[in-house]
Amino acid sequence: MTTPFDAALAETLGHEGGWAKHPDDPGGSTMKGITKATYEAYLGRPVTDKELKNIPDDHLRDIYKTRYWDKVRGDELPPALALAVFDFAVNSGHPRAIRHLQSVVGASPDGAIGPKTIAAVDSYIAKHGLENLIKSYSFSRLSFLRDLKTWRVFGRGWERRVIAVERKALSFT
Secondary structure (H helix, E strand, O other), X not given: OOOHHHHHHHHHHHHHOOEEOOOOOOOOOEEOOEEHHHHHHXXXXXXXXXXXXXXXXXXXXXXXXXXXXXXXXXXXXXXXXXXXXXXXXXXXOHHHHHHHHHHHHOOOOOOOOOHXXXXXXXXXXXXXXXXXXXXXXXHHHHHHHHOOOOHHHHHXXXXXXXXXXXXXXXXXX
């Protein structure tokens, strides 16, 4: 049985690809969406690019689960919304992804999901619907990305990704 995390991870990995070390990417060396700094923090020691390129699947899965999915409290959000928030967190950091969600639902944008944010999400969905929330959240994400100085380099890919994630999330509703 596929869990919401498994579905979200599969979608996100489809966008993250493999190895990247683009000079304009502030994340630097990245393998399947995991930056060198993230992998070093996970292992508690420096890593080489070769080690990052060969990151074991169990490390990859654990990093995505503990440092992204759990941080956005994916198991407590509707699966469709959890996918959108998780993917934003992977792409731009979980505090930012959470603050955008909080702004959309009218919660205090502190970058951490707690009972008040969950209640605000539930209230928003009750008033406006899950589809509206996913669309509004995707719009907020895309607006943020368009303002980045690296939009000219990565913008087309980011836009395709946000649209694809939104479509996938809407297919869950």
